[in-house]
Structures are given as structure tokens and as C-alpha cells.
Amino acid sequence: MKSDVDHLPLAQQEELALATRILMDEFAVATSRATQPWKKNGKVRKIVLFGSYSRGDWVDDPENGYQSDYDLLIIVSHEDLTEIAEYWYVAEDKILRDTAIARPVNIIVHTLDEVNRALKRGEYFWVDIARDGVILYDLPGSELAAPMPLTAADAYEMASGYFNQWYHAIDDLLAGAELYRKRSNPNLAAFTLHQAAERAYICYLLARCLYVPRSHNLKFLRSLAEDREPRLVEAWPRATKVDRRRFELAKRAYVEARYSAAYAIDGDDLQAIRAAVTRLRDIVETVSREWLDGLRQKAGL
DSSP states (O other): OBOOOTTSOHHHHHHHHHHHHHHHHHHHHHHHTOOSHHHHTOOEEEEEEESHHHHTOOOEEGGGTEEOOEEEEEEESSGGGGOHHHHTHHHHHHHHHOTTOOSOEEEEEEEHHHHHHHHHHTOHHHHHHHHHOEEEEEOTTOOOOOOOOOOHHHHHHHHHHHHHHHSTHHHHHHHHHHHHHHTTOHHHHHHHHHHHHHHHHHHHHHHHHSOOOSOOOHHHHHHHHHHHOGGGGGGSOOSSHHHHHHHHHHHHTTTHHHHOTTOOOOHHHHHHHHHHHHHHHHHHHHHHHHHHHHHHHHHTO
């Protein structure tokens, strides 16, 4: 694991430094209000940059609607401190609103025990972070375990199990969305399309990485999946403002389509989102089966 971001342009280095500072400062505020000793003395043990910006293959083309996100792993001293709403929401919101940070920032939060158990199991997502990640903050005594190799047979069994568990319900959700559309319930149709897209990304990430974050944020899931498989970019048109607005409608539908009277979506937008989710389902099937076939061949099954 690297310990500096010298491979990044100065602007990105400064953005990451600012994001790290906001995360640390707001976590200190959140824990200072606690009464339990373990919570009041809670620690951030590591902050690690992973994904395209750690590897050096990021994309920065905002005019055409594609810009790689910063992906950060935060390792904390207690599992309760992984709760996003209680400890990390304010920091995420400040980062989102800070005009000095031009690129989206995604975070995942885990304990050192969780990460090390996954490394000892050889789970690909964590092995990749241990290999390619860049340490932005490090508390002494927070070493990661040495990754253990996962056999191809075990990887195939796990990945194929995830794929079979998650893939087939995508069609059920697409059918449900169409039913709600025909029954003149566009908001519920939009929510169900969000669920179909979310399930598709979860299916791919579990089959490919054996990990998925605890998040319903469609943009975050899309970013993680596309970071590992560029063909998934084809699912969502993003060249025009209309294209990008439609993805935002799909992303917002998880909460707003159910609970906000201000959320509205018309038939053309629903049809376009349905077409995108259908493409996503098809690409997920293709790339996941290719990955599973490769694992099966390596395992000699």
C-alpha cells in the first residue's frame, strides 16, 4: 500500500487533503457529544484512497458526464462508529457542498477487524485495496493483515452463489415497475426501477468483488461497479443534460418517490430509465458470466 498521492495532480491532492480534514474534524465533533467511554474515545484508525485515483487510471471528463469519484475507506475503532447517519452524514454533506472539492467523494466505513477478516478470506475487493490503496491517514498500530489467497474453486462457489441469489429478481422488479406504470403510479414505478438497478449493481459487485457497501446510493454503486468494469458505463447515457437528469431521477427515487410530494416523473422519463436498467441487467449478466466462466476454468470445474 502506498503512503502518498504524488502520482495525482496538485488539484486532486489538495481536494483529498481537504476531504480528509473534514472527515476527521466532523468525526471528532460527533464523538465529543458521546457519553460512553468507548464512543467518546473513538478513533479513526486509517483513511485509505482506493479505486481509480489510487491506481492512476481515473477519468476526468465532466463535460461529457463522466468523472471518476474519489473512493475512501475509513477504518474506525468500534463497529458502532461505522453508522453513517450518526457519525459521517454531516461530513459527507460538507464535502458535497464544498466548492473547493470538485469531484464526488464516496466513503465506506469498517472496523479493522472486519477488514482483516476479509483479507484473511482473500476477498477480492479488500485484496485490491491492500495492494493498490493509498494511505491518507494512519494511526500507529493499525496494520492490515496479509491477504490470504482465495482458491479459484472457493471464489467460484462464492461468486456463483451471489450471482444466482441476486440476478433473477431483477426481471421481477422490472415487471413490477411496468405494472405500476400501467396502473398510473409513476412514482412507485420509479422506486421499483431504482430497486432493479440497485439489485443489478449489487449482483455484479458481489459476483466480481465478493463485497458490496451498505448503501442505497445508486451513484455510489454505479461508480464502484464501473470502476471495475468499463462496459457498465454503456448502460446509462450521460452525454446530455436530459440523460443526466434521468439518472438523478432514478437515484432520488429511493426516498423521494415514496415520501416527497415534490417528486414527479413523466412517462418518457420512466421509459428511458427502464431502458437503461434493462441494458444494465443485460451487461451485468454478460460480464458476470464471463467472470464466473474464468473462475470455473481456473478451478478446473
